[in-house]
Amino acid sequence: DGGITQSPKYLFRKEGQNVTLSCEQNLNHDAMYWYRQDPGQGLRLIYYSQIVNDFQKGDIAEGYSVSREKKESFPLTVTSAQKNPTAFYLCASSIWTGRANQPQHFGDGTRLSIL
Amino acid sequence: QKEVEQNSGPLSVPEGAIASLNCTYSDRGSQSFFWYRQYSGKSPELIMFIYSNGDKEDGRFTAQLNKASQYVSLLIRDSQPSDSATYLCAVMLAAGGYQKVTFGIGTKLQVIP
Numbered sequence: 001d002g003g004i005t006q007s008p009k010y011l012f013r014k015e016g017q018n019v020t021l022s023c024e025q026n027l028n029h030d031a032m033y034w035y036r037q038d039p040g041q042g043l044r045l046i047y048y049s050q051i052v053n054d055f056q057k058g059d060i061a062e063g064y065s066v067s068r069e070k071k072e073s074f075p076l077t078v079t080s081a082q083k084n085p086t087a088f089y090l091c092a093s094s095i096w097t098g099r100a101n102q103p104q105h106f107g108d109g110t111r112l113s114i115l
Numbered sequence: 116q117k118e119v120e121q122n123s124g125p126l127s128v129p130e131g132a133i134a135s136l137n138c139t140y141s142d143r144g145s146q147s148f149f150w151y152r153q154y155s156g157k158s159p160e161l162i163m164f165i166y167s168n169g170d171k172e173d174g175r176f177t178a179q180l181n182k183a184s185q186y187v188s189l190l191i192r193d194s195q196p197s198d199s200a201t202y203l204c205a206v207m208l209a210a211g212g213y214q215k216v217t218f219g220i221g222t223k224l225q226v227i228p
Contacts, residue, residue: 031214042119042203042218043159050213090158099209101147101166104216106158 002027004107006091012115013078013085021076021110023091030096032074033104036060037088049074050096078112086113118142119206121219129227134191136222138204141185148180148187149205152198153221159203163189194226 004025013019025032031050035043045058049068063082068074074093078085088111092104120139128134136150147166151159165171165178165187177190187206191198201221208215 033216035218040123040220042220045216048213056213094214096214098212099146101207102214103147103149103161103164104205105161106151109158 004091004093004105006089006107006110008110009108011110011112013112014115016080018077018079019112021078021089021091021112023074023076023107024072025074025091025093025107026072027093027105028071029093029105030071031094032068033092033094034058034064034066034074034076035090035092037090037109043090046076088112117219118217119204119219121202121204121222123220124223125225126222127225127227128194130194130196132194134194134198134224134226136189136191136202136204136224138187138189138206138219139185140187140204140206140217142206142208142217143182143185144210145182145185145206145208147207148178149207150176150178150189151203151205151218153201153203155200191224194224196226196228199224199226 007022033048034046047066049055065077090109091107094104095102150163153159163178165180171178175192179188201223203221204219
């Protein structure tokens with residue numbers, strides 16, 4: 001089945017530690033996105049990538065880093081600089097046509113908590 | 116003013132009734148509009164999208180778009196308890212060579228048996 005796989009489902013971070021969230025898709029989508037969701041707030045964009053080896057900061061990129069070495073993969077690292085990392089992290093992907101008409105599809109998410 | 120506004124609810128409707136969920140947006144250049152359903156603890160699932168003014172129907176769901184009023188809505192007919200979820204409105208435009216998507220905070224819908 002085609003889809004977006006996020007792992008792990010739950011992740012715990014110790015203070016001062018970097019952690020990496022995995023996102024893999026087999027939909028052959030060009031664009032991939034990372035969002036953060038906090039209670040009572042909408043999804044906020046962390047990073048996005050439209051092609052391999054290129055990515056752009058979203059609205060809340062501080063304390064996060066990404067890479068896009070393969071079309072299928074877009075891992076997110078939550079660094080120790082992110083002081084409030086507890087949230088639900090969602091990876092999404094979409095076809096990129098150059099026009100605003102392709103919906104984003106989401107993985108199942110990773111819940112990150114502080115130990 | 117928030118870019119995409121939704122009433123957080125909860126919106127309570129009896130089983131079998133029509134649920135009406137509303138969303139307004141601030142950027143007149145917005146081009147595409149999406150509705151996602153998100154069950155508690157789960158990820159958003161796309162249920163409807165609309166690009167042109169008017170109505171678009173898919174089963175029990177109807178999306179309505181009025182670009183002049185910068186308003187998009189989702190109607191759910193014959194509401195079922197399984198429709199109880201948070202409904203996210205997402206607005207998309209192409210800007211600076213990428214698709215900018217802004218999500219509302221979502222409206223929580225409760226369908227009462």
